[in-house]
Amino acid sequence: AAALAAWPEAAEFYLKALDGVLPTQRSTVLRKLGYARLYAGAAGLATEAFREAMGVALTPHEAVVARLALAHALIPQGRYADVITLVSQIDPDIDPRQRAEALFLWGTALSLEGADLGAATERLMMAEAVLRACPTAEAAALAQVSFELGNIAAQQGDLTTAIARYEMAQQVADEAGDSALTWRVLARNNQAYHRLLLGEITAAESLITAALSLAEEGGLLSVMPYLLSTAGDLETATARFQQGLALATQFSIPERVAGITANLGLVALQHGDTTCAVHYLSTALAQADTLGARHLGAQIRVWLAPLLPPTEARIRLAEAQAIAEAGGRQRLLAAIAQVRAALSNQATVPR
Structure with a gap:
């Protein structure tokens, strides 16, 4: 509970810090404010901070970083067309890690929108290739790409491939540790859900219990509606779903x-x-x-x-x-x- 409360406190800290910050640091502090709000589950307020960070960016690099952060905040709000518009305008010759992130966000938006899974897969595979060719790529980035490819396989009904992708994402994220905490949690959650569909109840229970524990310890309030949605299939369904619905509504x-x-x-x-x-x-x-x-x-x-x-x-x-x-x-x-x-x-x- 203390960890969950830390993100709103961090957001308040960064908001106050803006009063005396130098112009050269303003975009960075706004991004930190945005991420604190996002992790606290306030995606709408995070959007405002990231958009302002874009506006006050003093270098092209700062502007791209803020643009990518804004795209991340728009995903949970279901604003997929806006995400695609943001990332498709990014110069393809930027740093490979940022290029991979843009491709990931593009593919994720297409996947969640669901209109063109082929195009979504293409961009995610491109992101994966860029990351594997980049010696400085972060493990968390590779985990999130594998995770989203699992989501596409699941939409297409290939649960075996989906679970294998989620397992890969979990393994990579676990090796990365806290830097990939979100994907450690979500990979377990999605494995649990799809193992439930296959009737693997015991494995699903173990996975979702671990996911809930990791999320609570790490203060990932924004992912709790997803976990509670899965956990509700296991026991005390109505209570779990009502709790998840309240959080999902509260955090838009x-x-x-x-x-x-x-x-x-x-x-x-x-x-x-x-x-x-x-x-x-x-x-x-x-x-x-x-x-x-x-x-x-x-x-x-x-x-x-x-x-x-x-x-x-x-x-x-x-x-x-x-x-x-x-x-x-x-x-x-x-x-x-x-x-x-x-x-x-x-x-x-x-x-």
Whole structure:
């Protein structure tokens, strides 16, 4: 708890430090303020600091560093188009580490947006190649690229490759230690979630417990909604999801607001409360569509369709199929086929 409280205190310190800082140091202090706010879960306030850091930068290097920091802050806010605009304008002849970071952010935004997974993979693979060729590259950077490639594999339904990528990210991040703490946590979280999908409950429990412990010890408040979303699948689901939803709402992480709201719908369905399930899933779908999170939106449509009248169910499944086919999401396509078959069987059962 003390570690979690440290980031807001650090943000307050840097905010006060701005009063007497020299012009040559102002951009640096603003970036530190931005990161303190970001790690405290205040991505919106972090955005303001990073944008100001860009504006007062005195050198091209300072401006690029601030631009990349701003792009990082926009990711959890779901502002993927803005991220792509920021990083696509960066000179490709900059320092290789910054070039790799720009490519990573570009690929991540494309992956989360979900419209062009091929382009996302291409940029992430380019980032990985740049990092492996750079003797001064940080392990954390390589871990985050492997992690995001795992996310793309998961979207495409290749859970074996996804888990292998998350394991690679975890190994690299663990070797780097505290400098890669975020990826030590998130790699375990995503492994846990996808092992749950494969029915590997014991392994998933161990991974998410370790992730929660690392996040709490390291004060990573901003990642807690992701962890609580996964942990809710294991036990005390409603309490975990409500806690995660409160944090995601408080810190303006709209993708997790939509995802956890959908999870609450699934829990309600398991409890036999169809009305509540439809409410949560419909709300989550509207949130995902507003955000432009195509993969999440398609998944929610698949969950929601069996609860709707036949005509509306067919519409939702057709929408999900269009998204799944465009991104080569084989696991989603299989799920759509299963739901269609189940609905067809229901329609042919004599009443």
